[in-house]
Amino acid sequence: MAALNGVNGDGAVLHSRELTIEHDELLRQFRVNVADILLPEHDDHYLLKWLKARKYNLKQAEKMLRDHIIFREKWKVDYLANEWNPPEVLRLYMAGGHFGFDKDGRPVFYQGLGTFDTYGILHSASRQDILRYTIRICEDIQRAIREQRNKHDKFIENITLIVDMDNVGAQIIWRPFLNIYSEMLKMFEANYPETLHSCFVINAPAIFTTAYNLVKHFLSDDTRGKINVVGRCYRHVLLSKIASAQLPVHYGGSAMTEDGNHKCGICFGGKIPTSYYLNNEQTQGKFSDIHISRGSAIQLAYDIHLQGTILRWEFLTGKNDVEFSVQYKETGTEEETTSPIVTKKRICSNFVPEAGGITCDQPGQYIIEFSNNYSWFRSKKVSYFIDIIHPEETDR
Template sequence: MSNCVPTIDHQFQLETDYIQRYLGQLTLLQESCLVQLREWVANLQRGKVPSDQTLLRFLRARDFNVEKARETLSQSLVWRKKHQVDRILSEYRTPQVVQNYFPGCWHHIDKDGRPIYLLRLGQMDVKGLIKSIGEEGLMQLTLHVCEEGLQLMEEITRTLGRPVSTWSLLVDLEGLNMRHLWRPGIRALLNIIEMVEANYPETMGRVLIIRAPRVFPILWTLVSTFIDEHTRSKFLFYGGNDYQAAGGLVDYIPQEYIPDFLGGPCKTHGLAAPNTVPRVLYSAHFQDGTAAMVVEGGLVPKGLYLTGSELEKEGGPLTDDSIYHSISLGRGQVHEALILNDDPGSVITWDFDVMRQDVVFTVLRTRVPVLAHSPSGALQTIQNMNPLATDPEHRSVIDKTWKEGQDYFRVESPVVCHDGESIQGSHVSSHVGTYILQWKLHSGHPLDLIDSITAPKAQIMYYYEKLKSADYKGSMSSLQSGNSAFSALSNRSVSSSCPSR
């Protein structure tokens, strides 16, 4: 069945020169679909009507099915009006913390004439930025970048005399580590992906992922299923310095535009060529008229964070801590999260904040599956009477008679995590059994009985997740098919117990 009306009426045709200059090659059927969608929008909209380029993007995203394109376009137009997106280019003001710590900007054009957005994600303090500008601030920044991209494509199309309808994204992952797996940050990324896919379809021409470290497959497992399959096909991945070899950046970006920190000669960002693109359109040029290199990112000072009440005003998933468990630990107490694993090759990830005092964190595995303690009767009575007794929530499931290396195994070495630190990590499982995430209060000196009762308790908020081996292996397969450089990563353990500060 055809997606569009099979017969072509002359009223549904456009000027040939206009098509070649602004839209690109279209069949008569595609041209007819475009005109029909345009007429529907013109009858519906009062005021500004989306450009033919925009209509064409929605049609392509729905394989030129006019009805489906009309439905998604209608939803997007309502969304744009609700969020006043048409005013964002003129009204948005880049927050100072973004100017100082957000490592992204528009950077020249690629060999196909597409504007390039450069993002040094590995140097980005995701948690610090979100806590400084909130979810709404992050979304406004993203919208501003997307609207800039649309305007840049229009400018380049007029300048080159041929259609440029997509942009390129160059993502440098050097510095990416487990702190980038902070769950509110992951959720923010998923919200952004959902927003872009719904309202800016068919704008991504190519995504170059470079200097991807071994932790990247974990991140890719978490987010790749939320990216449209057609969009995923546009991703190219490079581990280590493979981006400098044949088939790397030089195949897609002119040599003179490869940034100096990637081994290229380019030390400036902004103009693609003299008089090609207005400087004012580049986000690296701020409202005060100054030009800037893409910043290197770095940790956002906590003094710039929004207060709890300011974050609560936003609401939404970034301020909803319901996925996190909050616990307190006194002297001699232990808290354990038990993860029953019958799927060797699955990936266990954890994310926790130390809110008070210092704790010792480690990961264990039992030879046979175990269950949490559920004491009752006389034992429960004794615990209620003794303030120092360890209740079930604060007692290890590791029996005192068990031997390490025989009955249980330490799969991640103990690490001391200090007050105020945020820790993220992962472990690729290799056996069935129970994996145990364990926290203990850390004390640098022995305490007597009175001190043990009155000493401040440690407090942590934690979250953990087990990723299926099939999902993880599927992500590795997609990475390897995108670029063979990832084959070296597939056999490595993607684990870390190092705290991210």
């Protein structure tokens, strides 16, 4: 057996765990394979998460970690975690939060789906901002784990999650919500492995089975095995894992805030006022409509002459999705090949426009494509707006 060491930023050993000789050798090899992307804080425990998530398959674990590094760069994760100011509607109405620790010292996080206004949130925030906020929450979870790790002699590396389904109804299987929730789950699974120790689904109504069946294929077998559906008689189950003093009164414990809040500051969402809804009256006039026949695609080509030009887009897809991408083609040559700038992704944005943009690193032709090639039976309508911002405009 070999010792597994967790080291904090000061180089102090936090915990030691024994690995089999085989797993120890795989860990050593994995560290060599990904040495070019590792940071000083990436200790053995950090590496082991990726190995575990891919069942110690070195190639798959390496791909997963390298994809995560790309993900962090693409989404500017450090900025989202430390500097980004999210829209007020997300801060006030995205149900959930952190309070207390389980009996092993793990942070306990709560998610209240029954009090989450799915319709309101999708009318009040863009898909991009919802996903950004999801990343911020995931980073907050990692921070809470690190803080606990530094307080205890034993190594803490994951959380306990309580999902409250009280008052959940048909809104949870509303397709637009399921689409964004599925993206959130995929993002979590791909980039925050081994974060979940156990999940307790409480107050689960009959519709939970239907909802779970619609999203479970986005979860790994390992994650599925950590989900415990408790129902309404959950108090004794939670107290077996969480001390009463660490469990809010609202959930059967004895904890409350100094001002007597039985929910201990956990956000329970609620109905979002329509004043937060994003209305597009000011932008409706600038949108153009295109109709994409079944099995076809439409390309919009823009000649960019100056390096540093910003190409922005907004579009609505109605009730159906389309495949969106941006490609680059060098001008002045006979070469017809293009290179991907924004890889193809199917997007449904029927309430709030999908918005994005790129900085053009070199002159040439940039091609925005809306594709319906995958649909054999249905044509699609897209309302879009494209904006080109020249370098001199950004300097003003």
